[in-house]
Amino acid sequence: MRTWIGLAVLALGVAGMGLWGSNHQATRMQARVADGAAAVGASSVHGVETKVAGRDIYVAGLADGPQEHEALLTALDAVPGRRAVHDDLIVLEVVTPFHLRAQRGAGGVTYDGVVPSEAARDTLAERIGATVAGGLPVAAGAPVGWVQAVEHGLDALDQLKTGDLSVSDQHLTLTGLAATPVEAGKAEAVLAELPEGFSAETRIDTEDDGKPLSLFVSFDGKKAVAQGKLPKGIAAGILARGSGLPGLEGEASNAQIRDDSGLWPGIAELGLAALAQLENGALAIEGVALHLSGEATPEGKVKAEALLDKLPNSVLAVSVITLFDDGAPFAMSAQLSDGTITATGKLPAELTPEALSVVAGAEWAQAYISDEDNRFTAAARAGLAALRALEDGTLEVTAEALHLSGTARTPHEAAQAEEALLALPGGIEPVVVMDFLDDGTAYAMALDYNAATGATLSGKLPAGLTPAQVSRLLGLAEVPSTATEGLIVQKAIAQEVLAALALWLPEFETLKAEISEEATVVQGLTSPGVDVELLTAALSRSLPEGATVAVNLSGDLPVAGTTRVNAATGAAEQFLDGFWLPEVMFEPSEQSCPAQSDAVLAQHRVNFVTGSARLDAGSVRAVNALASVMTACIANVGLVAELGGHTDAQGSDAANIVLSQARADAVRAALIARGVPAEALSAVGYGASQPVADNATDEGRASNRRTTVAWAAKPLSDD
Structure with a gap:
């Protein structure tokens, strides 16, 4: 339409030119006709061609449809000065729709x-x-x-x-x-x-969703599950072959396009092989970007990273591999026995048995990860330091709690354990349960003695004193004991007391000694025939200063003929005539009787209070033994005996004769009291007339002060 309007306007213009041309010279008319025709042709859609011969216009070419054809002819007709228009145009068909x-x-x-x-x-x-x-x-x-x-x-x-x-x-x-x-x-x-x-x-x-090729695989250590979008013609299972991954499951789809680069299968295979080195993890591949994350052993981490290093440089590979851990918190159980600590549990990588100086138990588990905040490490080291202060014990420790139980040697070692626990990290309140081999209190032991049954110990012994040592000090067989053995070194007088008691134990029927650092108290009942006063004085002198001694004569006497083995002497005894007399263990004869009496006097001296005829506290043992020998020899062999009293050379001869006679008489009376026939016994005082040693020395004089027994088949004459 716009073309046709243009042609109409052009025709009007050409007409105007004709009016103007009528006023010009005829020679120029043809040129003007040609110009007008050319202008019309130029305005056509297809640029029709015009020629002028004389003043005739010839037009040829393509007319853009009937309307343009008509418009072109109209415009050419309107060219001033033209004579005729010759139409050679080809009229194009109008196509609707175009x-x-x-x-x-x-x-x-x-x-x-x-x-x-x-x-x-x-x-x-x-x-x-x-x-x-x-x-x-x-x-x-x-x-x-x-x-x-x-x-x-x-x-x-x-x-x-x-x-x-x-x-x-x-x-x-x-x-x-x-x-x-x-x-x-x-x-x-x-x-x-x-x-x-x-x-x-x-x-x-x-054909395709347009998302990049991808593979997402999660691996929990047992199975792998795949998702993603794989290149056309490639299956996830095929890619996983040779990777070492267990069965690959999942619903990875295939793209409708292929991997034009040819790199993608190799990337996936290396990624899957690296994933197989982990204990658990995830692999993500999108396009040529690869991301591998998870947990691995130190060896697995090295292998996985080595595989990723083989990827082409064009691949953007990122790996975040941490050391594998089962998720359980660090924990340690330790037992101290015989100086060795055996530990089990889950320990950080850096806490090896060597680092902790412990023996790894069967359930020791060394983690691959470290104790990043050092909390468990500090707790474990503090706990082990405390455990080492004990004699034996058990330690349970985590990063949040600590339980220590065991036996400390003394409160001092317990305090060392408590001090070690001061190094625990904040927030851990330890639970400590401790016993002591020695509770730190002063020793306080008790000895209970019975001549028939022996001795027992109770209480707490001082450091260094054992029940076996008590037995040896007292000269007794094994002493049953419920006493604890003290470990703290203290100023102890127990051994001195026991040594003193050992001197006089045969004189007692029962005895109880309470011995402590602060006091010694001895109470006892003597056997019949013992001089209680003298025994009390002698025992008091033997004991440490300040000891309390209370001795009485036993009133609980057995029936005649009762037998026993005296715990202090080991001798078999029989209760006869109100006394405990040793049983005769030999065959009486004229030869054996003197030997037996001499043996008794050699083992048990008959001693007296200085300057008197009073038998001292220890002479009862000799008198009892002589009574048994003499009774047997007199009754079975028909012998008689003379008891001789002897003094040292100090004092006058007359005084010594009197003293020795009195002493011989005292022994005779004691023997008669024990059942020895009076008619078979005589007593003679010899004074210092028969010395057996040098009276110039204390030892010699002591040897000269003695009692002798002389045997005969019939009563001795007055001579």
Whole structure:
């Protein structure tokens, strides 16, 4: 329509020129006719060609439809000075709708439709080929901008794998299949830039979702589960072959596109092989980016990272591999026995048995990870230091709690253990349960003695004194004991007390000694015949200063004929005539009787209070033993005996004779009291007349002060 309006305006202009030309010279008329005709031709759609001969106009070319044909002839008719118009125009058919169709398939692109001009044909030929473009007829009826719209449509079609483009007047329709949403989006973006007045409709499917190739594998140490999008023709199971992963499960899909780079399978295989080195983890591959994370042993971590180092440089590989841990908190149980600590539990990598100076038990588990905040390490070291202060014990420790139980040697060692626990990290309140081998209190022991049954110990012994030592000090067989043995070195007088008691124990029927650092108390009941007063004094002198001694004569006497073994002497005894007398263990005869009496006096001296005839506290043992020997010898052999009293040379002879006689008489009376027949005994005081040693020395004088027994088959004469 705009072309026809232009031609009408042109015709009016030419008419005006004719009026003007009538006033000019005729020679110039032909030129003006030619110019007017050329102007009309130039204004046509297809640029028709005009020629002027004389003043006749000849026009040839393509008229863009009947309307343009009529308008051109009208305009040429109006050229001033023309004589005739010769019409050689080819009138193009008006195509409605004006259309072009392009179809892309497996064999290429086919085209069907019309073009609005030769110029348009040439433009299209540059992209679809001259041959194909030449097969498209020129027609009239194209909207303004139609060629540009077609070019946009073809650009959009180029983004599709298969498709159908239809351009009809000012509307484009594009359908087909794009490889991915990316290409579909590009096609739609091109069609969004159509010339003004044009519209487009698209229906584009995609062969692939457009997401990059990917593989996501989670591995829990037992099985691997895969998801993702693999290249066309590649299965996850195939990629996992040789990786060492256990059965690969999951629903990894396959893309409809192939991996054009050829790198992707190799990337996936190396990634899966690296994942197999972990205890657990995850592998993510997207395009040419790889991310591996998880937990591994130190050896597995090295192997996994070595595999990733084999990836091509074009691959962006990131690995975050931490040392494997089962998630259980660090914990340690330790037992101290016989100086050795045996430990079990889960310990950080740096806390080896060597580092802790312990023996690893069967359930020792060395973690691969470290104690990052050092909390457990500090607790374990503090706990072990406390445990080492004990004699034996058990330690349970975590990063949050500590329990220590055991036996400390003394409170001092217990305090050392408590002090070691001061190094515990904040927030840990230790639970400590301790016994003591020695509770730190002063010793306080008790000895209970019975001549018939022996002795027992109770209480607490001083450091260094054992029940066995008590037995040896007292000269007794094994002493049963419930006493604890003290370990703290204290100023102890117990051994001195026991040594003193050992001197006089045979004189007691029962005795109880309470011995402590502060006091010694001895209470006892003596055997019959013991001089209680003298024994009390002698025992008091033997004991440490300040000891309390209470001795009484036993009133609980057995029936005659009762026998026992005296615990203090080891001798078998029989209760006769109110006394405990040793049983005769020999065959009486004239030869054996003197030997037995001499043996008794050699083992048990008969001693007296200085300057008197009073038997001292220890003489009862000798008197009892002599009574048994003499009774047997007198009764069975018919012997008689003389008891001789002897003194040292100190004092006058007369005084010594008197003293020795009194002493011999005292022994005779004691023997008679024990059942020895009086008629078979005589007593003679010899004074210092029969010395057996040098009276110039204390030792000699002590030897000379003695009692002797002389045996005879009949009573001795007065001579």
